[in-house]
Amino acid sequence: MSDARDETSAETPGLSRRSFLQIAAVAGGGLAVGFLVQGCRHVRGTQALGGGFSPNAWVRITADDQVRFFVDNAEMGQGVATSHVQLLCEELEIAPQRVLVEFAPADLHSFGVQLTGGSTSTTSRFDVVRTAGATARELMRRAAARRWGVPLAEVRAVDGALLHDARGSLRYGEVAEAAASESVHLGEVRLKEPKDWRVIGQPMRRIDGPAKADGSARFGLDVRVPGQLTAVVVRPPVLHGRLVRIVDASKARAQAGVVDVVAIPQGVAVVADSYWRARKAAALLELEWDAGKLASFSSSRLHETQKVLVREQARHVSSRGDVDAALATAAKRLRAVYEVPYLAHATMEPMNATAHVEDERCRVWVPTQSPTITKEVVARLTGLPHDKIDVTTTFLGGGFGRRGAADFVAEAVEISKAVRAPVQVVWSREDDIRHGQFRPASMALLEGAVDERGLPVAWSHRLTGQSIASAFANMLGMVAPELIPSSAMDLLGGAIGKLFVDGKIVDPLAVEGAGDHPYAIASSRTELAMMPSDIPVFPWRSVGHSINGFVVESFVDELAHLGGRDPLELRRALLAEHPRHRGVLDAAAKAIGWGTPPPAGRFRGIAQHHCFGSWCAEAVEISVDGGLRVHRVVCAIDCGRAVNPDLIAAQMEGGVLYGLSAALLQRITIDKGRVVQGNFHDFPLVRMPDAPQVETVIVRSDERPTGVGELAVPPLAPALANAFFAATGVRLRRLPLGPDVALVLEGKTPEAVTL
């Protein structure tokens, strides 16, 4: 990052396609800045209504000195509202505390596709938001220079004001209106050198901390609009079941507060003046369901199907060397079957959405990771054009991928349409777990071999799983630009989705973290067998990496022990060409004291994984006396420059716990098409007494920022299984580990999965 000017032209992927800063009028007066998709690189000021300045869609500065920042990513706990304010304020030259932060509306034209996921928020907005701030600053500097009649170079922007040695100072609000008439070429908008940063890189406190400490933060379930009704939906007990008829709704309708009972495509909605009344009435409905095609589907059958697929159907994804020859001739070889279950996201805030459909417009308030997809869903269901639809994003009570879907929005819109009133649809916890969009179950057959020195010479990974990419492909029409008919995009999306499901195209989300493992093993191959299934699946924090990270990092450990080598040293030897992998491994190893004896009764395991552009390694320390206890987890991350180190640490702490709950406790099983689990007693989360101390090490880097939010999940399960092997000599290859851990510690042998 030598020349800041180069940074805005050549090095800015986020800006290359939307380099035009639209300067728009602001109702009420001010400046707002918007990046359009056109290629023009000149930025003009526009008079704002009532006096003020709106240099782009992210920033609005009013004559009364209010600075507003519109965050276009979802705040679901990852701290994006805070880190993006830091990016803005670094260039806008104003204290973050002075900025009023709002969630941006769904607006494809101003922000492009708004989809918070894939750990991309910092990466994708790093240049965009800084440039938004810098552009506003430059326009105001020009306005001040003109007013004072002084050279531009003599005007400085400092702490919310323009300063000149002789002329004194002007607050931003005082020049905002004039700034709207200024213009600046993007090439003249210089971003600061990293050495000059004062806000970026600091562990700034969360801007949403106070609202989340006094109960005032408004989540989706806290939306209250005049005349609002509450709806609960009774959904088919068997996934993909269908309502045949409402046998009797009279008892439900007769309950106090009940307004209506309506059939919608997703089930039957009971609409009332409060949640409790709707929920109680719903229990009185008599409904007839057609169980549908999943009525005979159970997890035990899935298990057998997966075995056949792995054994017989796997197709080539990638390979090097002659794996079969290497396996046949090596000194020692190993064959192992791994298995992971379906998982629910289980955000603390159950799914919900509030919609008000009227004749000429529709308003939606929703905790969503995908406002633009939401808007398209609303457009399709209401027939209204996009400019008659307002989608307001609230705080998200957790997301983890689940809130990228819009199924709950569709319900709210359908019900509001039916009852002609604003409706908040509220899912129970049971609805949330049983009608989730799950992390797919998967099975993998691993084969490997080591030579006389104990170095791996062959690696074969055959896996089966469900296509997650097809779920996205089927949503293609939802994100397509309005110029392309959505029907055409739907056809295309459906066709692409089928290619993924059929395995004609390798589903990148199924093999991520597997086919591209970094280890220098001369003969290595990955094969994939797609499992067609109607169980709904969707990205779940770290997506395919949550599966393949466990498998690859467990099996590397197995090969280390097969070859009589230290698991850390073997990884380092196989990663000689990968300094950033080694960087996080070494950092985690050093922090946990790898190579020195652990405290008495403690055992260690380690794992690393590269995903979402970043590198993460975790080392865990456990004991097994009287049950498995995880004492310490050291998490080392290399995510390029750290915009806010404390937010990164918080994400590591959270990712470790998310990973730990899955590694030890969680599974979704299906019995005759019904999800067995329903609440936190049978889909448990780790609780405070069992939560380990997490220590985060951020590896110093001068590279561009890369992903954070999902990074800490993949290494946790393998590090834990590797530590358990170190403690007991028993290799556990099936998630969740909890049941098999209990058997081993009782002196029993868990049943191994064989093909």
Added chain:
Amino acid sequence: MVRFTLNGTACAIDVEPDMPLLWALRDALGLTGTKFGCGMALCGACTVHLDGKAVRSCVLPVAAVEGRAVTTIEGLARDGTLHPLQQAWIDENVAQCGYCQSGQLMSAAALIASSPTPTDDQIAQSMAGNLCRCGTYQRIRRAIRRVAPAPPDGKEEP
């Protein structure tokens, strides 16, 4: 009609007696700081104080609070001053998504009211009923410790 004291003020509501306090607060009284998470007293998001003790409002019939004092997250600050734990939560950057934090704070406030110098184990056990999907437990422990020191004779965990 159920009459009780809510955040220091007399309150009367006319709802069916079996309506859980949670829904009376959120839907009848408009106090949305107390959260719905599970409906089965499994997650603690709905924790409020009943006569100073932490209770799960999602399973507590509103009739049970007749004549008693209920405090919600909205009543934790007094006279415009944050409860020390609320300030500690802000200082430690505890919240991530924040959805569970009202309940976490109410459980923690009840704990330190009865045990101003809790042991680590007391903290863990008292907070065990409050789930956090974002994994903020260690910051919660730190924030509680800012306000409530370990007992002088308390044995810290190794």
